[in-house]
Amino acid sequence: MDDDREFLEALGDMFGVLSGGAWKIRTANSPDAAAEILKAGDIKLMVADVNMPVLDGIQFTGMMRKHYPGLKIALLTSDVTEEKRAAALAAGAELFIEKTHSPEGMKAVFTMLGELLNWSPRDGFQGMLRSVSLQDIIQMECVGHNSSVIEICNEHVLGRIYIEEGQIIHAAGGELMGERALQKLLSLPGGSFELVPFEPPQQRTMNAPWEMLIAEATRKAGAGELKLDGPEVDAATLAPPAEAAQLVTETLVCTGTGAPLYDDGCQQAQARMQWLMAVAQQAAIFNSTCSLGHFDRLDIQYPEGRAVAQAREDRLVYVRVKPAKKGGGA
Amino acid sequence: MKDPVKEWLPVRLNHVGVLACGLRRPNGKLHSQCSDASCPPAAMDNLLRQLDGSRTLFTGPNLPPKWVTFHYEHGQIRFVTRPDGWYFAVVVRPETDAAAQLDSLSVEFISLQLGK
Missing domain, CATH: 3.30.450.30 (Dynein light chain 2a, cytoplasmic)
Known part of the structure; x- marks a missing residue:
């Protein structure tokens, strides 16, 4: 949903091509038109612009979240501020992404939306990094010699930590892999994680004892060495959601x-x-x-x-x- | 302020994007000025008169608005009313400095010390 028809058309075309026609895309240039589409049913993901004249994307998200609790929602904006990000997450959006008009940027957005679509609710528990320590969960899994995958998500980063029989064997987050990805994921100040059944990763990137891996990540964080790569991790934009204004x-x-x-x-x-x-x-x-x-x-x-x-x-x-x-x- | 029509109103026209503006005194007397032929003073007077006749449209019980803005394709009309009977109306082009400053201008009008 976007009132910029040109952008809407370009994004729809691009996503259609990138998904190889697998995505059935419906477009709306106003909240009421979007509401009609959602009412018709069978919509899995809504991508909406934040800046709309009558009812903005954040307000619309709050309304739709109440009516469609299973709907996944991503918000786009060219005006990324902490206030808007916090309001978007508080309203129920899963992703808050900077709007981009470049083909490369649209591809990146497509990838993130694809990850979000595949992020299906499963049995298990969920937690927020700000209220439950991710390190505690990793430690619990490792001490218990469990096998599991911890999926971590915030508006910029989707990551996974693979634990097999109590050993951390692989991590991926953003564009990083291995120990750097683990350190990056452990340094996130906000987001959500989910513990899901173990599935073997495509590769194994770590073989050091889990205690050493965690200790090294903690040491680097403490020493301020985790100056994370890439614009996708910005501590200022990862603070816990605030109340909608x-x-x-x-x-x-x-x-x-x-x-x-x-x-x-x-x-x-x-x-x-x-x-x-x-x-x-x-x-x-x-x-x-x-x-x-x-x-x-x-x-x-x-x-x-x-x-x-x-x-x-x-x-x-x-x-x-x-x-x-x-x-x-x- | 001794005379807002002479002191305050003309300055409003200096903002880039303002097409016309006008004041209505509590006694009903109108003062309009314009900087663009598309919205002459007579049209502004008409807007102020029409606003007077349609104020109930925007006023719920115990809930007078601070201001109302009609957004059109090529312009915005902002009406600001005060409890003492003064009205202010301004027509601006969208996406101009004047449009961006409508709220601060409205607050300024509301806080002006005006006579009868």
């Missing part, structure tokens, strides 16, 4: 004739729909006075929060957003 309290999407397509928290949908039509009329009156082209939307700033209304021939959309209050309900 805004809360969508009301959403109504109707067809141009008023048939409801999506309603979340709208207590008087009929009245709201009539109001949207009145807004469209008023916009037309203003435009007849000072010709400014097609009406796009009305933005209302309240003392607390804002509302956005969009009234097109084929769609009526209303979204009300309020600031999220820390430490309590909104």
